[in-house]
Amino acid sequence: MQTLTNRSKMVSDKKMTFMEWIYLPAIFKGMSITIRHFFGKKATINYPEQKREFSKVYRGQHVLKRDDQGRERCTACGLCAVACPAEAITMRAAERKPGEENLYREEKYAAVYEINMLRCIFCGDCEDACPKEAIFLTDRIVASQYERKPFVYGKDILVEPLDLNLRIDISARQTEAVHQFKLVKRYAHNK
């Protein structure tokens, strides 16, 4: 019979030899293997204290960016919600009132912006769809919860802090290649 791989072995039901029958050599062999692992390097990472290094393009919890003056970039156009394959994003738009120019970048903004983290598949399509460079996926991990409700993240969690030092770094995802890609797609008006 022709085999698919060269790893297949014939199974036999032959009588055990004496050395096999007394089991001891095999037992000692097994014990020497386990004791080597006993002193060997552990594969586990102590998660909250110690974090595994993520790849540069890791897609974790979202951030809604502010611009340099601390204004929210999102204009509630809804393109991310349309692009989302899991239908995780909902939003409600509102009009900017006079005197709120320091809060919102353009005349329209998202009064409510929610991402259901249980539905989200972290594909990053929202990021690609966004014409205002407002939403990005970051290397942060979505924390576990005991209930479903807290998994619906609102603007209080998603929008990054005003403080310049506490801004979320997304430079890894804003490479030159991404810029070029967005230029081609006629997003130049946003620059």
Next chain:
Amino acid sequence: MDLTELIFKTVFLIIIFAVTLVVAMYSTYGERKVAAFMQDRRGPNRAGPFGLLQPLADGLKMFMKEEIIPLTANRSLFIIGPSLAMTTALLTGVVIPWGGTLTIGGREFSLQVADLNIGILYVFAMVSIGVYGIMIGGWASNNKYALLGAIRAASQMISYELAMGMSIIALVLTTGSLSLHDIVSQQHGLHWNIFYQPLGFLIFLTCAFAETNRAPFDLPECETELIGGYHTEYSSMKLGFYLFAEYINMFISSAVIATLYFGGYNMPFIGSIGLSPNIVTLLGTAFFFIKIFGLIFLFMWIRWTLPRFRYDQLMNMGWKGLIPLAMFNIVATGIYYFFTELK
């Protein structure tokens, strides 16, 4: 027995009781750590430093669990089962000599609760009654898996008790006494029985694994076939008792093996240094515990190395392998002593 000795024995008994429980408790922690280390993991390390409070958390969890007694179960036997398993497991520690003698205020106190002249037989009796805990529990559950587990446990224990007893007979031939105290005091220095009875030691060790229902002989509780075996229907602290009794049994068997084959509390070359007798006794007890912990580690090491035997293999090994071997051991020892004594 006067009052002072009575008080000493009582206090000592309580200490032994507490130590047994604490060691068994931390054996669960040790088991999880050893298992994890052998599988390249870290094991419990969240509760307290190095996860040292984990056994407390586990115990608390067991107490908090809902207690379920099945409607069709025999209620009284259902409760007697785990109690019996726990009681017999704890009773054995009485005859083990935990150390030499302490001299307090000019009086000598032996670090052994009861020096029975048939110490080994007492151990065997208790181990045999331990089977009833499992059998009654499995029977009272009124569940076929529990019953199958109980039957397996009973037949396995009875089969291996034979070989175990025979390996002890050979040992008794060399020591000439059934008292554990005498057996230990004969093994002073490095005259450990393991050097005189290597085959007997191997047989005894194998049987000890089978008697404590530990891997690779843990067929009575094998999860894949019997969903937990005799404790399938148990929950809460009654399940905890069964699991805990297993660890106590492991500790006591290690103590018995250390006593019978590794010289008990004897420490080689300790007498020649010239320390005071009390310190020698305490050091001996510490050394005894080191031996016990080493053997407990061996139990765990074997468990996380070997796969479980098949039932027919188990029975074949017990009846066709170990018993003839133990008989041969008795005859060989007997012949040896017959000819050496003649001279």
